[in-house]
Amino acid sequence: MIHDLTLSDVLAEHARSRPLKTAAVDGGTRLTYPRLDERVSRLSDALAARGVAAGERVVWLGQNSHAVLELLLACSRLGAICCPANWRQSADELRFVLTDLAPRVVVWEHSETAAALAGGPVTVPGGWDAGPRAVGAAAREPDAEGATPLWVRAGEEYEELVAGGAVREFPQVADTEPVLALYTAAFGGRPCAALLSNAALVAHSGALLAVRRMEPDFTFLSSGPLFHVGTMMFCLATLQIGGTNVFTPAFDPQEVCRLIEAEKVTQAFLFGQMIDALVAANADRRYDLSSLRFVSHSPAWDEMITVDDSPWCRSSMGGYGQTEVAGMLTFLGLAPGAAGPAGRPSPFTQVRILDPDGAEVPQGEVGEICARGKSLFSGYFARPDLNASKSLYGWHHTGDLGRREPDGTITFVGPRLRLIKSGNENVYPAEVERVLKTHPAVADAAVIGVPDRRWRQAVKAIVALRPGATATSADLTAHAGAHLAGYKRPRHVEFADAIPRKGPAPDYDALDAAHGGGGYPGAPVTGSPAD
Amino acid sequence: MIHDLTLSDVLAEHARSRPLKTAAVDGGTRLTYPRLDERVSRLSDALAARGVAAGERVVWLGQNSHAVLELLLACSRLGAICCPANWRQSADELRFVLTDLAPRVVVWEHSETAAALAGGPVTVPGGWDAGPRAVGAAAREPDAEGATPLWVRAGEEYEELVAGGAVREFPQVADTEPVLALYTAAFGGRPCAALLSNAALVAHSGALLAVRRMEPDFTFLSSGPLFHVGTMMFCLATLQIGGTNVFTPAFDPQEVCRLIEAEKVTQAFLFGQMIDALVAANADRRYDLSSLRFVSHSPAWDEMITVDDSPWCRSSMGGYGQTEVAGMLTFLGLAPGAAGPAGRPSPFTQVRILDPDGAEVPQGEVGEICARGKSLFSGYFARPDLNASKSLYGWHHTGDLGRREPDGTITFVGPRLRLIKSGNENVYPAEVERVLKTHPAVADAAVIGVPDRRWRQAVKAIVALRPGATATSADLTAHAGAHLAGYKRPRHVEFADAIPRKGPAPDYDALDAAHGGGGYPGAPVTGSPAD
Structure with missing residues (x-):
């Protein structure tokens, strides 16, 4: 017990050792560490009263928010597991996540998420089957079996939940307990939730603090999505060192510039395309971005920010990582x-x-x-x-x-197995192929990546239709788009008589050679923009 | 198993990821990481063959050496415990340590250590009772009960031991196993061995790496004793980040200057008195000390080195620590x-x-x-x-x-209890009092600290003699000196009719008031040099 250190323990310490420090900024919300600790305590109590015991799951279905951090910390306090779900997913994909995790509580947001959810009914074990709006209004308590999740709408309803909880002590949780679930690795056709323990996240933060030279004055802007480990890992390292986390719902160049200036942001989750957008948004130099310490990118960018060209550059993303290692496994900054x-x-x-x-x-x-x-994960959920x-x-x-x-x-x-990288997102061919094959006209399908200068790779489907069936390229992309996140939807469709196979799997090398595949992770970025 | 990371694992990784890097320098010995890994493997095999199983103890009885790191790493590989013993201790104190730990193997050095050991027989459980020289020659194998330690002399005998071991795989050791024993905390009259696990040492190194900005180019010189956590913690953090550890037997100003220049040392264990000695030794600026990044101390010093005045200064020792937390618990660099x-x-x-x-x-x-x-310890041994x-x-x-x-x-x-700080050493009054009371003329004794500008505090004994008995101040300091390390020996003795008591303990406040006590840890440094 003396050696355990959960994320909740880290917060409890900061509440004492950094009583005046701003922990989180999100729109009009500013929380010091003691205030965040108090809210997390209330939220933990409220969640516990709604059946969130050790090992139970809580899902956040929305864009970035301080509520993600609060829910994660409350789960840590309870020994439970928090999953910030990918709001870019289709209703079909969200339905899968909810069925897979069977959460006790879902906190959801009326935004892109709600639009996606409205696309179809969501079913979870226990028989709940209705659109989230209806459930949000009607079925707020779990049923007797505890199988029906409680749906809490972000904003007022969430604030009511927090306010209704008590500030109290909780028993120490073993830091080997999983606390964060992030969906990834859809090699089998469906994504799996990688479980990360408190200890793994604390250790990974330790590595980031050391290698990236993050200090207590660090202010991080979650300009990437928190359902990705790339953004989440910096949010958590900032928590670990007692810095300030600034949340913005999604990447809006003007708003990101404004926040960097207003909050004196040290670092944000940014890469090529996003940096270009910031440079464009700040073409008139309206915003002072000099607090940002980042890698050199372009002359205009380098003039706006403070370029960090040390070998241990705080913002160099060189290295190798994946969700299953809590973020980074290797660092170029160490070499x-x-x-x-x-x-x-x-x-x-x-x-x-x-x-x-x-x-x-x-x-x-x-x-x-x-x-x-x-910092390694604890396996995939179930x-x-x-x-x-x-x-x-x-x-x-x-x-x-x-x-x-x-x-x-x-x-x-x-x-080792096929993976397409489009933008900063992983696309698993098996997942797209599974959806394409549910179209009545499709006999077989394979998905490859083609080089794309803007997104690194674009998704291309090679489709064999059933004898006598017809479907256009547009039919198939629309079908895929209805069941998959936009970035997984094929940008190109080609038809073939049959899909060459090597055992049970498509012969991807032959398909690449025949249909222009390339630019896969590990290869240099080439090609022209897809659209 | 996937989450375990022992010191031995850290070394095994460096042997792969840093094949060309110098891990250790010690006189004419220079070891790359692969070479160090190979030697540790051989040493582990040799120690295992001599009964060093999981949980068994190995003692190093000598000054600083790369062998300390090798023994520690071999113990980590075997799940055993390594204790670098304080060679400044008296024969009586060393005897206590050997009895307390009952080690399987003692590696000892012919230096100050041998001189101390020659002062009297050393007894360990199992009946071994002879001077170490005799044993070193005659009794090299443990007896049937395994209670007699094997004595291995540093240098040639140690090299023979290493050379005789095989390079092989060892089963993974749980990183919660203790690996390092450091004697401290003699409040009860005898010191206790604080046990530090692999996990605690790795975590503490992580904190040092982050807070002190230690990077892979870090070169640490063990200019303080490795039996103290203050020096050991930097040696281990340097290992953790894959830097270079330079060993020097003990603090010799001329040699330290030479090593800083020759090895481009980044940091060493240094404080006030030691820095003054370096400045004096380098008065003619013969040595280039500019690789050393350290706090400002005096104009001459500041000109010789690279002054680090950042808030996260690599060499600022501000903070609070103790052996039981693996070094530092708090850091001024974080605030x-x-x-x-x-x-x-x-x-x-x-x-x-x-x-x-x-x-x-x-x-x-x-x-x-x-x-x-x-980073907390695993309790005291036994x-x-x-x-x-x-x-x-x-x-x-x-x-x-x-x-x-x-x-x-x-x-x-x-x-909370009494502690005297003399030089950089802790002196526990109960320990000195226990020894004084073994003198036949002494009825009762109490020990206080008096302010001392050079050593912070000097040890003063207040002694009540038995009725009719006589003893001079010199008699008593000689008696104490025969049983205690030099820094624990009273510099001053005053006689009193009786020792005032508060319950079973001496009334230290009354004694301080009556006999000029002061300058205790937590108070400012005052007073004039004791001698």
Whole structure:
């Protein structure tokens, strides 16, 4: 017990050691650490009264908000699990997540999320079956079996929930308990929720603090989505060091510029496209962005911000990571001038490049990147078989290929199984193929990535129609769009008589060669913009 | 298993990710990480063959050496415990340590240590009873009960031991296993071995890396003794980040200057007196000390080195710590401009100021500094009762008093029980009193600290002689000196008819008032040099 340190414990300490510090800023809401701690205590009490016991799930269905952090911290206090769900998902995908996790409480927002949910009924175990608006109004308490989630609308309803809870002590939670669930890894056709424990998140934050030189004056702007580990990991490291988290619902260039100036933001989740948009939004230099310490990008950008060109640049994203390691497994910042672009492992992890039998491959040879260490995940929620296969020989198998260079640094070669990278999003071919094959005209389908200068890759579907059936390219993209997040929808469709196969899987190499596939993770970015 | 990360695992990773990097420098010995890993593997195999199983103890009895790090890492690989013993101790004290720990193997050095050991026979459970030289030559294997330690002389014998071991795989050790034992806390009259687990040491290193901005280019010189956590913690953080550890047997100003220049040392364990000695040794500016990044001290010093005046200065020792928290519990570097000179807790710990009933005292009031977190120790070796009392209410009780300031920072007020600080060493009055009372002429004795400008405090004994007995001040200091390390020997002796008592303990406040006591930890440094 003396050695446990949960996210909730981190907050409780900051409430004492940083009584005056601003913990969270979100629109008109400004919370000091003691105020955040008090709200988390009330929320924990309120959630506990609604059946959120240890191991139960709570889902956030909305854009970025301080409520995400509050729900996560309350789950930590209770030993429960918080899942910020991807609001860019289709109603079909959201329905899957809710069925999979069977949460006790869903906090939802009237925004893009509500529009998606309105697209169809959502079913969860226990028989609830209605649009969320209706349920939000009518069925606010779990039923006798506790299977029906309580739907709480963000904003007023959420505030009522918080206000109704008491400030009280909670028993110490073991920090090995999972606290955060992030959906990823849809290799099997459906995504899986990676479970991250308090201890793993604390250790990962420790690595970020050390490698990125994050100090207590750090102010982080969640300009990327918190349902992704890339943004969440910085939010949590900022919490760990007692900095300030600034939340903005989604990326709006004008608003991001305004927030950087107003809150003296040190760092935000930004990459190429987003930076260009900020430069355009601030073309008249209306906003002072000099508090932002970031990598060099373009002359205009470099003039607006404070360029950090140290080898341990706070904003250099060089390295290799995935949700299953809580963010980053290796950092280029630990290996300036490295031969391997992924750099070296975090101080709290070990990496081995293994062959399929679990033996280490010699330096310079390609094998699967495998890992151990303090920041590793606790497996996927309710996927025992997958978990067993991912942790063979006592090492987490990342599903990615890599090699050790002569200087000991690591090169990420590419996914062991197929993965398309569009924008900053992972698209798993199996997931898109599964949806395409539900169209009545489709006999078989395969999905590849084609190079795209703007989004890195665009999704292309190769479709074999049933004999006598007809469907246009537009029919199929509309069908996919109705069941999948926009970024997973094929931008291009080509028809073929049959899909070449290698055993049960499509022969992706042959498909790439025949249909212009390329630009996969591990390869350089090329191509022209898709649209 | 996937989440375990021992010190041995850290080394095994560096051997792969930093194949060319120098891990350790010690006189003519230079070891890369792969070479160090290989030697640790051989040493582990050799120790295992000599009965060092999980939980067994290995003692290093000598000055600083790369062998200390090797023994510690080999113990980590085996799940065993390494104790670098204080070579400044008297033969009597060393005998106590060996009896207390009952080690399987003692690696000893012919230096000050040997001189101390030659002062009297050393007894360990199992009946071994002879000077170490004789044993070193005659009794190299443990007896059937395994109670007799194997004595290995540092240098050639140690190298033979290493060379005789095989390079092989070892089963994964749980990182919650203790790996380092450091003697401290002699409140009861005898010191206790604080046990630090792999996980605690890794977490503490993480805090140092983050707060002190230690990067992979960090080169640390062990210019303080490795049997103290103050030096050991930097040695281990340097290992954690894959930097270079430079060892020097003990503090020799000329040699330290030479090493700083030759190895481009980033930081060393240095404080006031030591810095003055370096400035004197380098008065002719023969050595280039500019690689050293350190706090400002004096104009001459500031010209020689690179002064680090950032709030997160790498060498600022501001904060509060103790062996039982693996080093530092709080850092001033986390709270520039803080009201409380101890700053704020490490990102991996929690602090509460508790009253004797375990309730938190209000801000601004004094209570005992209590802690939880990843870097806390695992209790004292073989002290179940003491361990229970130190971990009351689920919090480690540091034995020190402190308070929270309005800005949430922490002020260290002083030890809850009496402690004298002489030089950088802790002197526990009970320990000195116990020895004084073994003198036949002494009826009762009490020990206080008197202010001393050079050493902070000097030890003063107030002694009541038996009726009719005689003993001079010189008799008593000689007696104490024969049984205690030099820094614990009273510099001053005063005689009194009786020792005032408050219950069973001496009335220290009355003794301080009557005999000039003062300058205790928590108070400013005053007084004139003792000698």
